[in-house]
Amino acid sequence: MANARRGFLMRAAELGLLTIASPLALGGATRALAGEPRQPTPWNPLGPFYKRDTPHRAILRARGDPGLPLNVSGAVWSTDGTPLPGATLEIWQANAAGFYDMTGNRYRATLLADAKGGYALHSVMPGHYPARVCQHVHYVVRAEGHKPLVTELYFATDPVFEGDPDKNYTRDPIITSRALVRPVTLSGKPDAVAADVAFDLVLEKA
Amino acid sequence: MRREMLGGLALALAMPLAAHAASYTLTLPCDALFHAFPAGGRYAAMLCKDGSVPILALPSGRKVMQLDRPQVAGFAFSADGRRLAIRRPDGRVSLFAMNGKPIKTFSAGKQAGGLRFLDDDHLVLGRTVWDIGTARPVRTLQTSFSGINALARSPDGTQLVAAGADTVVRFYNSASWKLTHRYTGLTLEPFTLAFTKGGREIALGGGNDRIVLLDAATGEAIRKLPRSGPDGVYIASIAPVGDHGWAAVEYVDFRTNKPVAWRYVDLASGTSRPACRGAAAMSVSGDTVWCFHIKGRTLTAKSETPPHG
Numbered sequence: 001m002a003n004a005r006r007g008f009l010m011r012a013a014e015l016g017l018l019t020i021a022s023p024l025a026l027g028g029a030t031r032a033l034a035g036e037p038r039q040p041t042p043w044n045p046l047g048p049f050y051k052r053d054t055p056h057r058a059i060l061r062a063r064g065d066p067g068l069p070l071n072v073s074g075a076v077w078s079t080d081g082t083p084l085p086g087a088t089l090e091i092w093q094a095n096a097a098g099f100y101d102m103t104g105n106r107y108r109a110t111l112l113a114d115a116k117g118g119y120a121l122h123s124v125m126p127g128h129y130p131a132r133v134c135q136h137v138h139y140v141v142r143a144e145g146h147k148p149l150v151t152e153l154y155f156a157t158d159p160v161f162e163g164d165p166d167k168n169y170t171r172d173p174i175i176t177s178r179a180l181v182r183p184v185t186l187s188g189k190p191d192a193v194a195a196d197v198a199f200d201l202v203l204e205k206a
Numbered sequence: 207m208r209r210e211m212l213g214g215l216a217l218a219l220a221m222p223l224a225a226h227a228a229s230y231t232l233t234l235p236c237d238a239l240f241h242a243f244p245a246g247g248r249y250a251a252m253l254c255k256d257g258s259v260p261i262l263a264l265p266s267g268r269k270v271m272q273l274d275r276p277q278v279a280g281f282a283f284s285a286d287g288r289r290l291a292i293r294r295p296d297g298r299v300s301l302f303a304m305n306g307k308p309i310k311t312f313s314a315g316k317q318a319g320g321l322r323f324l325d326d327d328h329l330v331l332g333r334t335v336w337d338i339g340t341a342r343p344v345r346t347l348q349t350s351f352s353g354i355n356a357l358a359r360s361p362d363g364t365q366l367v368a369a370g371a372d373t374v375v376r377f378y379n380s381a382s383w384k385l386t387h388r389y390t391g392l393t394l395e396p397f398t399l400a401f402t403k404g405g406r407e408i409a410l411g412g413g414n415d416r417i418v419l420l421d422a423a424t425g426e427a428i429r430k431l432p433r434s435g436p437d438g439v440y441i442a443s444i445a446p447v448g449d450h451g452w453a454a455v456e457y458v459d460f461r462t463n464k465p466v467a468w469r470y471v472d473l474a475s476g477t478s479r480p481a482c483r484g485a486a487a488m489s490v491s492g493d494t495v496w497c498f499h500i501k502g503r504t505l506t507a508k509s510e511t512p513p514h515g
Contacts, residue, residue: 046352046371048460049413049440051394100460102394102413102440131463140351148351 035081038202042177044152048131049100050140054090054108060123062106067096067124069194071187072153075117076141077202083117084203087143091121093136098129113143125155125195133172134158139201146203153199154181229508232267235260237503243489244283245445247496247507249304251281261290263304265507271306284323291329293321299329301338312341319353324366330357345383348376355412356398361405365422369396375410377425387425391418398443400453402473409453409473411441417455419473431476434469446473448493452512454481456488468497470512479513 061069076087092108094100101107107126111119126135135158141149154175161168165181175181185196236254243250249270250262257275262268273281273292280293289309290302297316301309319332328344329336332353335345347354352371359366359380366378375389375396394413402409407428408420417431435441435457442465443456451474457467468481468488482488482497485508489496499506 047395049394050352050371050373051413052373053393098461102415102438102460129461131461142351150352 034077034083037081038077038079039179040079040204041149041151041200041202042179043150044176044180045174046138046140046150049092049102050090050138051092051105051108052090054092054105054110056110056112058109058111058119058121060091060093060107060109060121065096065124067127069188070123070125071120071194071196072123072137072199073118073120073196074198074200076113076119076143077117077200078143078146079202079204083113084143084146085113085115085117087113087117087141087201087203089113089119089201090140092138093123093126094129096124096127098127132174134160134175141201141203143203145206147206149201149203151201152180153197155184155195155197156181157184157195229506230265231504231506232262232265234267234500234503234505235262235269238500241487241498241500242283243487243496243498244287245285245490246287247489247491247494247509248287249283250498250505251283261304267505270304271302280321282321282323282329284326289323291321291323293331299331299336310338310341312336314343322357324357325359325363330354347378348385350374355396358399358401358408360401360422365405367399367401367408367422369399369410369412371395375399375408375420375425377422389420389425389427391427394440398441400444400446402446402453403451404449407473409444409446411444411455413440413460415439415441415457417441417444417453417471417473417476431471431473434471434476434478436467439466444471445488445490447490447495447512450493450512454488454490454495454512472513481510481512 076084078084089111095107113119126137128135134154137153139151156165160171169175169178169181182197182199186193187196188194238252238254240253248264250264251259253259259273259275259278260269261271263270277294278292279295282291288304292300297314298311299314300311303309314331322330324330324335327338329338333347333349334343337344347368349370350372354368355371356369364380366380369375373392373395377386379386392414396410396412398411400409406422408422410418415435416433419428421428438459439457440460441455442458445454447454452470452472455469455471456465459466469478470481471478485497486500487498495510495512497508497510
């Protein structure tokens with residue numbers, strides 16, 4: 001299983017869907033754009049199974065949880081380019097096998113953006129399930145003075161895209177914008193690979 | 207069995223309403239990806255693999271209308287099953303009588319969210335209530351984010367209750383549109399609600415797969431029924447059957463988004479019994495429940511009467 005996964009990741013790297021880069025480089029590039037107007041993050045449907053009052057935590061995966069470790073980081077911005085410290089992010093996803101926790105709070109979390117509007121979470125790559133085409137993570141983001149944002153994060157490495165998300169992102173009829181499909185970066189040692197994704201969120205003023 | 211079906215079919219042909227027949231069988235026009243059977247048991251809609259959406263009269267199977275998927279972003283039947291509203295990708299909403307005769311078309315803008323009838327005079331598109339007669343928006347319903355999952359008007363017409371995707375259930379005065387109270391006891395999204403007991407109570411269901419009964423006058427929870435569905439499901443619809451305190455409840459697998467079970471639930475005690483065993487869909491008409499079994503292109507409809515005690 002580990003060899004198959006490594007082989008897939010290498011093929012994805014060859015196709016340009018994966019980059020082996022320092023997470024610091026990504027973070028630096030993001031923050032360099034502070035102050036510039038931004039396009040609002042596209043909307044995507046809420047569901048299913050939004051749950052309120054989820055635990056405040058950044059680590060969603062537990063030791064021993066199956067699945068490719070996933071680190072998502074980014075910042076919450078206003079469309080005028082100012083960061084939004086204190087923004088609330090409610091996040092939920094299926095586990096690696098494609099199951100949502102309907103009775104507890106596994107793979108559900110509430111985060112607060114830090115003083116620079118930044119956030120980070122540590123989870124696993126969500127699995128596929130029959131009712132949806134693509135792997136995804138749900139977001140509800142709220143900040144004072146701004147319209148709430150309901151959206152979803154998708155992954156360029158999703159096998160559904162067959163290596164070409166530009167052409168094939170519409171295979172999932174729920175995905176309304178290519179901008180929601182994010183590249184995946186590998187980090188860590190070869191025997192302990194993790195997927196890193198940068199996902200900024202831009203909110204419209206109320 | 208064949209004698210019963212033929213007898214039932216003969217009875218259906220003699221009577222104008224499908225609800226008077228015990229069972230009937232007909233051949234559908236296509237292999238469908240999705241079926242919808244509005245309340246009343248008089249019509250069926252299906253999404254065919256070729257993208258067409260035929261609307262059939264039941265029990266005859268006669269095609270009363272044909273839609274094509276690129277022209278349809280969503281559709282909804284009126285509560286009495288006599289009218290159809292269609293939302294187009296360009297934001298237009300068209301109303302049809304179920305004989306296919308167009309009633310009205312108006313532009314509602316490109317709004318996100320579902321389409322549903324609130325009553326004979328109003329449609330709800332996303333969070334916005336539209337007056338059908340004037341083709342104008344009259345109100346935007348409140349929600350912290352996202353849309354309205356379920357909506358119902360009280361039997362006496364004085365109250366409107368909306369279940370939001372934000373888990374909050376809001377009560378409005380129908381005349382003034384004033385928000386009168388809220389219920390915030392749900393942690394997961396509600397997907398369905400229905401007035402029961404002559405409008406005195408409201409049954410709620412959704413991701414929390416236990417039915418919650420609310421007092422319609424105060425919005426407070428009266429009782430929470432024990433779980434009555436299988437594991438891994440959510441409650442997709444609650445349809446009171448007659449006035450006996452029972453409801454037909456639909457359970458949907460949250461991984462496949464397909465119905466997996468129906469049960470008759472006593473809304474007072476929580477006692478439940480299987481309903482429509484093996485059916486693909488269900489529709490309620492007064493005291494009668496229609497169970498629709500689909501195998502390939504064959505539709506078999508059987509009526510049931512739920513327990514009364």
